[in-house]
Amino acid sequence: MTTFLKSLIFLQDSCLAFLSLMFHRGSSEDAAEALKKLEASINGARISIDTTWTREFRSLFIVPLFKCLVAFCLIISLLVFIEGIYMNLVVLYVKVFERKPEKVYRWEPMQEDIELGHETYPMVLVQIPMYNEKEVLQLSIGAACRLIWPLDRLIVQVLDDSTDQTIKELVNTECAKWESKGVNIKCERRDNRNGYKAGALKEGMKHNYVKLCNYVVIFDADFQPEPDYLQHSVPFLVHNPEVALVQARWRFMNANKCLMTRMQEMSLNYHFMAEQESGSTRHAFFSFNGTAGVWRMAAMEEAGGWHDRTTVEDMDLAVRAGLLGWKFVFLNDLTVLDFIPTY
Template sequence: MQVYQISIGAVCKLVWPHDRLIIQVLDDSTDLSTRELVQEECQKWSNKGRNIHYISRDNRNGYKAGAMKEAMDLDYVKKCDYVAIFDADHEPPPDFLLRAIPFLMHNSDIALVQARWKFVNANECIMTRIQEMSLNYHFKMEQQSGSSTMAFFGFNGTAGVWRIQAINEAEGWKERTTVEDMDLAVRASLQGWKFVYIGDLKVKSELPSSYKAYRYQQHRWSCGPANLFKKMTIDIIMAKKVSLLKKLFLLYNFFFARRIISHNVTFLFYCIVIPFSSFFPEVIIPKWGVFYIPTVITILNSIGTPRSLHLIIIWIFFENVMSLHRCKAVFIGLFEAGRVNEWVVTEKLGKALKTKQVSTAAKRSPNKFWQRCLFLELGMAVVLLICALYNFIYRSNQYFIFIFPLSLSYFLMGFGFVGTHIPAAK
């Protein structure tokens, strides 16, 4: 419940004329006690004079897209020109609107202003430090370059302000994928709208610190774009309001290279081709593929977070393990397999770890070791260990120097020795 109270309070403190600011809190929680606490927090701010509305649903139809669609259909929302969106664990600075809205007010062709995320729990564990490295690269490089060169990037789903006219022209929120934010951004871009990314406008947010939560999040972030790519390829090709260059950017750079090929290459090449080449002496992999290109990619990713440069080796092996789940999610999205529309809310611990109650519960009901085992990771670990041993004994290319640590990484993550663990309540 802490995240709701923090974000509601932060949003209510935004500096903007009261008569021009409507605050709406969407609550999809099925827990009655949580709903009561959120409603109580909203009422507290309403008593202080804020124009705040609490909206709850008795179902989760369409998940976030469904909630946003219902919210946009309300009468008082239809009278507004812009909508700022924050997830429950995001805390904007008080001057957020003063710094974001002018871009929309003075540029009629801009549909979206996106702020950057600032991670409040990056130092919680090694896993959150690694996430910070990857996401800093995403914001500092990918979002900034997309904004500067093509006036387009994928909406991050939160910490952004939309022009409602652009949402309406793009046919609103759709529930067809688990990346409704990216879906809306692509459709708005095909209508000729432009986006602006503000790198120095930072919104506090929280990283998932349990490996289970991170796996679910990465499945959604990898499966959704692949599924959207399949559904929007023809629309992008047939779009009449954007240039051929932008179509190529969307199809190749935004979707195919970054959200399809990158995940497949990382897993298939580094976790399959290199290890299994140990059994086939006739397979010769050039050094530029094994060492030079990965070195360049690693250096580029480290630029965004220089303070974590000493963790770059850990980052490499962690990302290689995660590539297994991302690659699997991409194929699920492309072939619309069973979990294609699975939406699991990413668990954020908030202040839970600092509470006495959780500490006491951890002592009374510790997690059983075998309950933390992940057999997919452990299976890959065994296979890689066999490849490493064979390479060490029979081959001279010394790939075991890479394969042994990779196998160890799969073992560590398979046995649950990553992230933060919270005991399950009895």
């Protein structure tokens, strides 16, 4: 045991000596002494360690490398700071001059034609991916089925990846309830969970009835849109053929539950009101948030559709569509209810 302790002490002293030589500058006498040798003794055996190479290695490689890294970090920090100021100036400009999307893009309410009737309304697919969402499945399915839109021009698609049989039965019951009220609702299930949410969305797009739709809306299982959601968002796509996505803002029902939820609300509100609103106003790229957004089917198909190779399928699709020149619109005044995670 004594030998073992001495070995540990020797290793500690050696490491401290190396660190002292590599990261601290001593006097010339100390340097000369250190450059000769580090000597340690374990049970009478002398071990010598030449440290000249460590000092040369530090001066030639480590110090320049750290200087470059520090300079790089400072440049990145400066760029982020400038970008933040620029985005906030854009938001201030939007607020002062009331540059709302309705003034930037063409927007007209949807109206029925006397002869064609509902045929003037585009076909809209609403996708609700869910997985064992017992607490919110009734709220999300109900909110989607209450959307104000001609029933013959709307398809609600519940993508249920639940593994709990009880929850599956609850989903079936809820879908049957709304189907009896005249809503065209489909409950689609897979025999696997490959790709998770992205895989479910991708599989849902393969059904024949989807080909009839012009636009697709995605709502996560804990999101509850207002009944007039489609009436506010879809006209931007109908009257602006260059627009691929209309993104709504999230509004949190449990934001005041605790300090953590309030902090998350502040962070997400900055993301929406600064990053996304400034990007939309400048016709610049901003990412799809994965939910509460309406996509143009043609834009999704041109961009390659959903890829289940990644768990950030929202950003992946938005980047591919943005690179093809499609524009995105953010609606700060259009909100969708949501829950902030509290665990």
